[in-house]
Amino acid sequence: MTALKILSVLVENKPGTLFRVTHMIRLMRLNIEGLTCGVTNGGDRSRITMTVNGDDATLDFLAKQLSKVIDVYEAQTYSPEEVTARELALIKLNLSSVSHLDDRRLQGARIVETSDRSITIEVIGSPAEIDRFIHRFDSTQILELARTGTTAVPKG
Amino acid sequence: MGVDFMHEISGAQAVVETLRQEHVKYVFGMPGGANLPIYDALLDSGIRHILARHEQSAAHMADAFGRVTGRAGVCMGTSGPGATNLVTGIATAYADSSPVVAITGQVPKAMTGRNAFQETDVIGVMTPITKYSIQPLSAEEIPSGIKKAFYIATSGRPGPVLVDIPKDVQQEVRDIPFPESVEVRGYRPYVEVDPLAVERAAEMLVKAEKPLIMGGGGIRISNAYEPFQAVSELLMAPVITTLQGKGSFPEGHPLCLGPIGMHGRAESNKLVSECDLLMAVGVRFSDRSTGTFSEFCKQAKIIHIDADPSEFNKNKQVDLYIRGDANQVLTKVYNALARRISRRSDSNPWLARIAQVREEMKSIPAYTDYDSELSGPKIVRKMREVLPPQTILTTGVGRHQMWCEIHWRVLKPRTWITSTGLGTMGFGLPAAIGAKVAKPDVPVVDFDGDGSFMMTENSLGTAVDEKIPIVSIIVNDRSLGMVEQWQRLMYNRRFSGVKFGNSPDFVKLAEAYGASAKRVTTLEEFGKALKEGISLDSPAVIDVPVSSEEDVFPFMPPGKSIKETVVGPPKEMAIF
Incomplete structure (x- = not known):
């Protein structure tokens, strides 16, 4: 049975590492639904966090194969319940779609930029919260939308 | 950790100096525009360069050198086509976990990504088929990069490592640091063997009434021959192998x-379904060995020992796994067993059953039914009679290779060199050259098919010019025989794209290269030609015309379970 899983991979922060990791995902014919990558403390390592849809066996296999890649320190898979997950979305709205800045639909978001035709807001939350936030607007009201993809740390 | 500097040397000189420090004596390769500086430096190095005729062959030579010695074989190619020609050879080494360091020239850094002449993103191309790849971006990075390549290629589960060096980096003149040793963060090829797992394994082995032991390529990689044999003899447990593990x-x-396997021994294929415990060492349970995974050995408990933890429960669910170097683990398992038992008796119901199956199998068509004078199995058996035990045998891929799997007896460690994982036709001749360079004092014979031989036949030029006396036996059926067998058995004799014409005449071809050559028509002539061939100090080719109609049995058809092994030609389709 396939389900969304979080794949967390701690790697050397150097050129080519992301390629070594993502080529394994391609080999297993999985689609990357979300991907974040950033340096961790110290600066010489990065954490790649991917959201992929797959069955447990495939993902366990993938994590083992990734652990074998020379520049990978560790690779773990988690179900969404096992991690604290956050995502950031930047949403550029058609200014005419928002009646005023205390529009209830903007609750929980932060306004980061405005222009004479648009307003850009920032939302941070779990992937599900971001989904729900986006659904407050219809597609004609959203001019542009960028989501970072999930980043996560295991609970506890 | 000490670091020595060499002053005012070029990156290319640093390449060659690092190879010297890694005790490299031979390099197999071809020069071109982007690795000219390295070739210039090689000339004064004392390292012998063996000029291939195609980079694929250079990679096979380095691969075989690695398999024979356990040290990394080194191959070189220029950028672009030089590097892409290496690909099949590197993939072959990767599939069989063979230590190879491939050094390629690359276009100068400033030209990168501009579709420069002979530019290929070779790291992009080879990442899926190498254990690692390194691209030094300054001359100072070359020694540590190449040392890392050797360390990674030969440690843990070995494999090929690519070092891709832009031409301008080869040309830089600098004060260059040579670290005494290198460390690769995050790479832990060796782990402490879990003592509890060892004790559990010993308990399981002692309790088993029908134990069977299975050896793979890992036995060779870790030189675990002695403890492997000791464990088997202590338990009186019979041994089966994979094709790569043949000779373990x-x-x-x-x-x-x-x-065992698609063309394994009938008795092995049968008895693996009767044991109550299988201890598999240095194997990866490939589909060619096991047939349908779920049906394989499902009546038994399985212990799996391997250096690579990603192999555990990959193809086959096991009851216990132990991570570690096979030599270390088996030594510990032996000690744990020796504390519990003394050498088991050689008479018990399981050994009696083994003897019974062996007796039954003696008369199967696959072992007895050879019509023609020059039948594949007869040729292989004759070859064993003639060749001394220490002879290294390499093969191509196809029927001739499978006849060896069934009928050739490997008597000494590291004398069976064959491409199993990738199944690369054309491997045999260049592999023989690499093996002979590694072990000049033993006879090296390439047992080949005509189809395989033709893929890299120009390596004869290398053998002759470089005075590397190997013998190639061409089992010549003027056909891609293994494919023909499948078309005969599974495609209703519709032969599509398998028949060669009469070209070339292998005797004339060999003679044109300056090798001696013979065509034989009887088994006796074959034996005589072979004896003569290994006594020469120059390469020899023996052309053995055979029928393309002789199929290889036993045969476990693709997609079937090991219990469905067919032991004779279809008219007597005997299924266990």
């Missing part, structure tokens, strides 16, 4: 049943 246990030994 002496094949003349009474406890050796031989390889």
